[in-house]
Amino acid sequence: MNNVTLRKVRVFYCKRGRDLAPQVTDILNDLDIPLDIDADPGPKPSNPHTDIAIGIWADGTRTDADFFRELGAWDSRANTDIFICRLRGPKVDCISPEVIRGIHNFDGEVTLKEWLLRDVLQIDEAEYQGPTIDSLEAAIRHYNKEFRQRLQATEVLNGMHGVEKKPLVDAYVPLSLKGKAIPSVVADFDIVDRLFQDDGRRIFVTGVPGSGKSTLARLIAFYMTGANTDNSLRVPIILRAKSISESGCKDLSERIKAAIKGMVRTAGKLTSDYIMGEDCFPATLTTILVDGLDELDEDERNDVRRLIKAFEILHPRCSIVITARPSAFDKGRWTDYTLYRISPLSTEQALKYVGEHGNPTTAAALRELIKTSEPIRELAEVPFMLALMANYAGEAVELPRQRAQLISQCILAVLERRRIRTQDRLEEDQLVECLTVIAHRLFRIDPTKIHAEQEFLFAIQGFLSSHLNGSAAPNHPSEAAAAILEEVIENTGLLQRTGKSIEFVHRTVWEFFVARFLANDPGPTISEIALQKAWEEPIRLATGMISEENLVKFTTDVWQVNTGLALRALSESPFETEALIARNLQQKTPDELSDLVRDLRSLIVEREGKAGSERVALDTIRELLPRTQSAEVIWEILSTLILIQDRTEESRALIVEALALDSVEQRRKRIQEQLQFIDISSGTFMMGTDREDRTVDERPAHKVSLDTYSISKITLRNRDVSDLPFLVGRPDSSRSPSPEHPVIWVTWYEAQMAAIWYGCRLPTEAEWEYACRSGGQDDSVLFSKSSIPDYAWFAENAENTTHVGCSLRENSWGICDMLGNVREWCSDWYQEDLYADRTDIESENPVGPTQGASKVLRGGCFDWNTANLVPTYRNSNLPANRGFQNGIRLVLGLPREISIFLERPTSEVV
Known part of the structure; x- marks a missing residue:
């Protein structure tokens, strides 16, 4: 609501009434009442803002065409009060009193001023005299009382609701604000005391469309007035940023004064004079709330910022609150403002709202959907969408479970309830089709901006000319287009004005109509x-609305260019899609699917549009995860999920489900018993070597300290991976012939996932070498070619095959086959000159580089000779490499990054 709430009055007159018009307009202008008066000869029926139309009759006749044309136009607009004022000539008796609310035939019995006050403006003359305003305190109390009454009387749930309307303050869901100064603030009655403890506070509140920014501003102002008491001397002023910009004012005080006058019905000038007095702003806690900064372009924002800055300098004790979408917050321009973000509604808040304010017929069904459906719960996080769903007027049994279907039915239900007021009316299906066509047209022009009103009118006229013909076609397309646009704005709430532009009230509404077109x-x-990117949501919603016979063609076209979007879109369909998804996934290689997930992760890491990127990633992963057996794809998914910050619980739930973590302890205990784990005490050793006959990447020796860990005595066997939910290794009857033989042909991804499945991880390179050398105790034998055959299966004794674990001698710590049989993947990325970076420091629990191209492989294998069969030799390969020599050794405990994510409290995420 714009604080300057002016009643729009249109004064029109017959040809002979021009000279009499000032008698009416002068009286109206002299009244201490906020009126916006437009006086002009007719016809002018399309003025969208008019509340009252007054026609001046003077010696007129029925042949006065313009006058009667405009009279007829206002008659078709049932929301406009129409009055006829006869100031000269015969009495008006030729017009049906059913059409006109009040006819004034001037005869001296009542003055023109009395008639305008009593009949037209419906203000009692005694009330018009207003209260006694003789002090600043009286002015503030009068202003605050009027402010509260305005909100209590007029700010109700609007045209999208099918249930009983309620005052805003009664139907308000307390929002939560998050910021650095105060981690969490609930925007309830006490918010004023928490946010405005001192004079001169500067606050910037951001929120996504539909999150309740404007409502929050009104509620803060309402609470500042003292709510149901008359004790507050705070002065809240609400200004629309657009009105500041369009006013062309050079001083913000001009707009504030107009706002005060506009808020009170009587004694506005006197009230504003006291409140705007020289000492007022420093002496009272005044708060200026500027709403809708995001509605301005860059130049307009700069102009408004300069006005606000100048006002701050003159009135340092005044508090200022800015509300806008996140895109309008430029940290460099608002450095002295404390930033708060409106948090999404919690599930509990959504359920409570539906229970208290939802349509009784469907409330229970919607509450159940919010509890059980993540897509519906996501919609319910946005106050606008929650209100739209809560007031769906259909039957409970018809309430769809799919997001696209629910949005569709709720929006269409709004249109079904609309009141028809236009003379050139469209039938229900025609109006829906009209909105569908113009939504798609404007989306294709620019899906990122608010469009000018003229663009909407032009699009509607185009629809009327192309879709209506014959008797259905309007005689005056431009007037019909204006009337249709007004009807949608006023009676459905689906469109709204923003300055000289029009926008859909929420982006989801716009995207729904675009999706319907698709x-x-x-x-x-x-x-x-x-x-x-902009077409993501329309395509997803369209998939949920498209017919079953067209579903395959539509999604196949999408799949060919954007696999992730196709997956997300098919989740919206009410039809059976499993076979279609499976068939399309079979055409994608694991590398292609891994690249898909990596692309999702890069968007999150870049943090541009982080919340939206997380949503896209989660929706894609939810569809892909249960349909892949590729360890590489699953690991890339896990690596993406642990980066999720704003939706930690949802991400955590997917990890828990994918890894069956509810039963991981049983699997861990089983593998401990079968592989036998050796406890390695903490200690320090010299990692690497200084021997000149060794390779450069093994040098120099350097000190490394490790904490306690437990490592498996033998490597993982074929029997241990036979029933895993993802593929690990390949059968090889010649090299690994029995269930007890080591699993081979293993990629790093498969080794990592097999370890995680058992509640374990891969050893770090330092842990592997420390365990292999028994902390250095076995160096004398492990660096000796003559003793290697006692410990390792290699080219000279293995006969080109693996052997069952522990068929040869253990090392001093009881661990087997660390220098032969199979090469063993480590968790570290490989870096050739890594040791050179560690010469001057003692490394504690080193984990290797943070990134790289290859992963470390250690230990040699059954087809190697002794040249590199030493405990310091470093080998590596691409993580997707599937060598027949590659195997898996485990360390107890999940990888650190996964453990940290699973244990991280949600409250830490901001």
């Missing part, structure tokens, strides 16, 4: 738009 007519360009 579902009916995707056209040949679907594969082109599927690559554009």
